[in-house]
Structures are given as C-alpha cells and as structure tokens.
Amino acid sequence: MTEPLTPRYLDLRDFPYLPIDIARLLGSEFHAIADAEQFRAGLILWLKSYHQVPAASLPSDDNQLVRLAEFRKSLRNWKQIRDVVLRGWVLCNDGRLYHPVIAEKALAAGLMKMGKRKSSEAGNAKRWGLTHNETSSNQAIREMAVLLSALNPHSRSLKKKYVLCALSDSQSDPNGIPNSDPDAIPTGFPNASERYPNIEREISKKRKIIASAAPEAPSEPASSPQGRRRKPATSPMPDPTSFEFDALRSAFFEYGREKQFGEPQLADEFEGFIGHHRAKGTVFADWRQAGQNWLRKSRAFRPNGGAPQGRPQI
Numbered sequence: 001m002t003e004p005l006t007p008r009y010l011d012l013r014d015f016p017y018l019p020i021d022i023a024r025l026l027g028s029e030f031h032a033i034a035d036a037e038q039f040r041a042g043l044i045l046w047l048k049s050y051h052q053v054p055a056a057s058l059p060s061d062d063n064q065l066v067r068l069a070e071f072r073k074s075l076r077n078w079k080q081i082r083d084v085v086l087r088g089w090v091l092c093n094d095g096r097l098y099h100p101v102i103a104e105k106a107l108a109a110g111l112m113k114m115g116k117r118k119s120s121e122a123g124n125a126k127r128w129g130l131t132h133n134e135t136s137s138n139q140a141i142r143e144m145a146v147l148l149s150a151l152n153p154h155s156r157s158l159k160k161k162y163v164l165c166a167l168s169d170s171q172s173d174p175n176g177i178p179n180s181d182p183d184a185i186p187t188g189f190p191n192a193s194e195r196y197p198n199i200e201r202e203i204s205k206k207r208k209i210i211a212s213a214a215p216e217a218p219s220e221p222a223s224s225p226q227g228r229r230r231k232p233a234t235s236p237m238p239d240p241t242s243f244e245f246d247a248l249r250s251a252f253f254e255y256g257r258e259k260q261f262g263e264p265q266l267a268d269e270f271e272g273f274i275g276h277h278r279a280k281g282t283v284f285a286d287w288r289q290a291g292q293n294w295l296r297k298s299r300a301f302r303p304n305g306g307a308p309q310g311r312p313q314i
Helices: 022-026 029-033 036-049 062-068 075-085 100-128 135-151 161-168 199-213 243-258 263-280 287-301
Strands: 057-059 096-098
Touching: 029 036, 036 057, 036 062, 036 075, 057 062, 062 075, 096 100, 100 135, 100 161, 135 161, 243 263, 243 287, 263 287
Parallel strands: none
Antiparallel strands: 057 096
16 A cells, blocks of 8 residues: 555645646546546545645545535445546555545645745744744655655656755755654655756756845944844744644643633634644744634624634734
8 A cells, every 4th residue: 555645734725726737637537438427526526635634635435425526326326436436546554545646736736835935934034033944844845845756757846946955955864854753754755866867956056046146245244223122033833743732732722711712612713723824824922822812812703602703813
C-alpha cells in the first residue's frame, strides 16, 4: 500500500477554485467509459476531495462516499457504479483514497499558499526588525515539492524561487527534510537533487538576480528615531502536535468556562478560532490573549444567547 500523496496538514478549504485541465479530462479513460450518472458522481468527488483534509483525499467508507457524491440511490446501487466512479483513486496506508491528478493540483496550490505565507512573515519581520525563522515554512515547502515532483517532475510550481531556495537550504537529510522531524515526509522518495538535475544552476541564477537587484548596504547603520516604540515579537499559530498548542487549547477552554460558555459551544468556538487564523496565516504576540479576545467578541455575535450570527474579526 502506497504512502499518502499529500501531507496530512494540507488544508485548502480557503481555496474556492480547483483548476481543471479540460483536454486531460476529456481525453481520460474515465470520461470515455462513464455514463452521465457516473460522471456526475465522480466529478463531485473530485471537487469535494479538494476541500478535504488532507486535500485531494476521500474516506474509503462507502456510506461516507455516497453522501459526498450526493448519490441519491441505495448503497446497493452505489456498489454497482463504484469502480467506475472511483477510477484512478488509490487507497493509501492512512486508510484514505487519493487521486494523483487532484493531488498534483492540490500540492501546487499548497506550495503557492506556503510561499505567500513565507513572504508575508518575512515582510513583517523586516518591517518591525524581528528575527524570522523560516525552518517550518521551508520544511513544508520541501515536503510538498518532493511529493509534487513524484507526480509531475515538470510542474511549473517546482521552478518558483521560494521552492528552489527551500530545497537549496536542505543539507542534513537526503530527502530534503531536517533530521529533527523524521516523520515529516514519507520514506521511499529519491533525493531532491535527483528529481531536479538542474537545481544548482537554477538556484545560482536566482541568487545572481537577487544580488544584482539588492541595494548597497549603508556604511553605517541608520539610527532609529528617538522614543520610537518597537512592536513585540510575533509568532504563527503553534503546531497542532506541539506542547504550545495544547497549552493554548487549555487556556482557551479555561477562560471560556469562566465566562459561562458551554462545552459544545467552546469546542465550536475553538475550531472556528483555529480555522480562521490558520487560513489567514495570522501571527500574534500572545496567542492566549488572542483566544480570549475571540471569546469576548463572540458575545456580540450571539445576541440574547442565540445562535451565532457570524465570526468575530480579530
């Protein structure tokens, strides 16, 4: 059984569009053999898999597939068309189905998302004079780049500057991932340099362009204005597997209980808080305080204790 085709953390629910290669779709075996009902169900599963987590995957359970495919007939009828509808899908060792074509599109979108997040974080750090650690962003970019290269070595996304720079920074592991996280990338993939025979030349070109465009550094550092306040250091959301994330969740629920929130409501609010800021790539100086602000502002969206009318914008 093969490894998953996309990382377990790849979340594209904030991406409303899935690019479809028209010629590739109309020339596929699936289009040739599927009738109208089968084609409809298959296309719906492609689209919905893009917003699953991990992206480009589906559950393997038939009851869940029937609901996702919006198939209005019985489970017995579904089993009669299942093989055609799921043509091209691969069952991986995490128990989920993955489609190589959708995975290719999802990985390209994931690289673009991480590239924009990395650029935004670097810009904020430069603006406020903060130290910017690119380790986690580069690690995610390298993982998605190696997975994408296994599906489509000629993808244009692999030639982006931030992808080449992330790959060039990898030194400690032959797969392109630091040894500090051995589970970060599936095993069995070849060395990144084997996937990119011209990578050194591409990186050299990019560095020359960047160096020629960079302004000359001043001989003496400019003095900062007297009395100007520096903003506190900020950081992205803690990793869901980290101790800091568990501490954030505990503080969120503890504060919510003090404010008389019910447990189901707290769970919903925490899910909304995490999903909202993860999608936006938000950085905060104090994530615990941000969670308290979210709960305080959520009161305004629940008039008279009723159902929420929206999400607080913080």
